[in-house]
Amino acid sequence: MNHIAVYAVTPKGVTLARQLVSTFGGTAFVPARLYDADCDVDEVSFESLRECVAESFSEFSAHVFITAAGIAVRTIAPHLAGKDVDPAVVVMDQNGQHVISLLSGHLGGANELAGAIANIVGGVAVITTATDTEQLPSLDMVAAQAECSIHNIGAVKHVNGALLAGEKVVLDDPADVLGLKHGDHAEHFIAAELVPFSEEDVPTVIVSWRSAELLEPEEKTLLVHPKVLCVGVGAKRGAPKDAVLGLITDVFHKKDMALESIACLASVDAKADEAGIIEAAETLGVPFVTFAASLLDTVDVPNPSDAPKQAVGTKSVAEAAALHGASLKHGARLVVEKEKGDGATVAVALEI
Template identity: 25%
Template sequence: MISLREGEIPVIEKRKPYALVAITKHGVSHARGYAEKFPYADLYYMKKFEQGDEETRQIQLFDGTVRLLLPALFQQYKGIICIISLGAVVRMIAPLLIDKKKDPAVLVVDDKGQYVVSVLSGHIGGANALTHEFANAIGAAPVVTTASDVQKTIPVDLFGAQFGWMWDSEEKLTPVSASVVNEEHVAIVQETGEKDWWMYDREMPDSLKVYPSIDEAIKAKPQAALLITDRILEPHEEALLENGVLYRPKSIVIGIGCNRGTSMAEIEQVIDDTLAEMRLSKKSVKAVASINLKKNETGLLELTAKYNWPFITYTPEELNEIPMQNPSDTVFKYTGAYGVSEPAAMRYADAKELLLEKKKSGNVTISIAHVNFEEGNQ
């Protein structure tokens, strides 16, 4: 917990580029959901709203007035998103302002989550772009009051954030952003993930070119690249990242069956080993799915809380509606379903086939499905 004292800048643990701050009961409730929808923000809220899972979810609690927290956030974060009234935010940040080239972006979200307002560092600090991305992520209306909002291109550090995409490394964010802004040849390759990422009411500029494969993009010799995939790249494909950013869409659903009392460590090890074998990124896991008999399974609850993965369970009847790859009379005898990991993964992913049919390892059975993005139902 962060103890706030007058005249002292508190010690915080910065993990992500943006901070999300709430100080009211409703604001905290919304913020916990926002942190799941927008993966680039560390969440802070007051200790009196503690819910018990903060350490697991890496949420930072503070004790004292938020005014004393803001100096530390100003020093370390690229942007601060406040679920606090606009007037209060203006009064609190006024003593902290230095220069528009140095101040972080500041946004305000109303307590009902209806509006996201760009308050400070609109263009240079990126608040306007962040306003649009965060509003899209939480389903709110963006409010940008600068005379001309000329960004109308891809904000590299926020690309796909409204879908939960995460970049693999921040190393090339700045040079690739420069290439995009300067209208250099930027290659875009998308292997999976949501397709409706171009948000503007005009055509994409000619400098941004979409290629059907990594090999085609490499041949084109672009100045920079944006790559969207859940795969671990082959060595020759990494040439595209010499000045490129790799994004991980939420495209993998893991179906799990396990014996009662199976530890979180065993389940996690099976998932890690399986993803490594299939050369898939753990950052692209969208959810874990199982049968409702497992909805209170401690190992599964601990694991999904650790990674902030949705944990979805289905009734035996719901699982039996899915065409089984490997139906089992034995599984039916004990659960009422002819399968668990396979139909659970397929149902949540809306997939017609599996990336991985059920694999048994110790006390765990695992299956993997790709999310179906083609029909716009995710």
């Protein structure tokens, strides 16, 4: 996906659009009558702004409209899907006096982009998200900054709403992955272990690598999955993606683990070009890393075997790769010993 699309409809706006693209990169979209094939930035002409945005909206991660706010709103409205997937949208006047974060201020980064643009053009960033104006943490941003996945984005409004109302939010985050147990915002949260059991659905944040099917979060409970699981993978030469991915999915379902908590797939260097594992990692949206057989052979595992030792030079592939991959930042422990499928083997280790 491309980065920034900047749209302008007036001569002064086009000049500003070119300045922004020159600074931030991206593409300037300008009316055909104002198009300059010899300008120094990537520039595309349009006859209809509405049709132009219809084609470009899903191709860019951020959109900047140098137009009236109403024009921007009416133009993007048909293409909006949800706060967890919509791109950032910023709108500003042609003099650069006011730079408004219009859409996807948190997850999409529109607030940050508006601030950066305002600094460049000497204007004022207009931020209207309530948690920002009240200097409170917004849990969607906190999760994103901690590189976590949100299972139920709709619960963010309940948690943020409680914070804005001055209520304490229950926090179940034993490892303090979100960093909310200490520091400036700790006073807004109360540790789950200190809260008496109640049948009432109160605003809560749970940080866990366990699956939503196991935890069954209620409407006001935000479930956040940290990237703390390393999946070690061994595979026969030519094992297809479906065999690898199917085994991983089955194991995670059986063990009540969240696929969203996978940090990486790992294996031995001899499998670095194994298409089935590479494609499985791409489908899961995680990196695939490999390690030298001599390194993996030093990892203490519960189920060593002579077969991989003879084939690739290490007594363990899946378990050793999982443990080593999970221990690169901290310690690690095996939460799933190796399980075999059709041409593939997996094991799972947890960062601790």
